[in-house]
Amino acid sequence: xxxxxxxxxxxxxxxxxxxxxxxxxxxxxxxxxxxxxxxxxxxxxxxxxxxxxxxxxxxxxxxxxxxxxxxxxxxxxxxxxxxxxxxxxxxxxxxxxxxxxxxxxxxxxxxxxxxxxxxxx
Numbered sequence: 001x002x003x004x005x006x007x008x009x010x011x012x013x014x015x016x017x018x019x020x021x022x023x024x025x026x027x028x029x030x031x032x033x034x035x036x037x038x039x040x041x042x043x044x045x046x047x048x049x050x051x052x053x054x055x056x057x058x059x060x061x062x063x064x065x066x067x068x069x070x071x072x073x074x075x076x077x078x079x080x081x082x083x084x085x086x087x088x089x090x091x092x093x094x095x096x097x098x099x100x101x102x103x104x105x106x107x108x109x110x111x112x113x114x115x116x117x118x119x120x121x
Contacts, residue, residue, distance in 0.1 A: 024084060
């Protein structure tokens with residue numbers, strides 16, 4: 001498969017737009033195991049060729065084929081990976097203490113090695 005790499009190198013392409021939103025939704029849906037929508041490639045703007053290729057791959061190899069092709073294309077076209085990650089929700093911030101502080105011994109107690117045996121009284 002030959003996809004013009006010059007088409008997918010502009011960071012401006014990643015600005016939110018209806019075609020970017022449609023392409024991102026379609027690609028994410030395919031990556032999550034969904035079946036392709038029956039929309040023309042023009043509905044996905046500059047991403048139409050890639051969306052069409054992923055839809056074609058889904059028809060022949062299913063979701064594993066889509067995942068493999070996406071990974072291959074994302075390496076060749078970094079903006080494709082950015083398109084998907086740009087719309088990913090940010091993970092929630094947690095107020096829990098870091099793991100190291102939760103595992104630290106109580107004040108005044110020496111740390112105990114996990115394999116240490118208790119001494120007889």
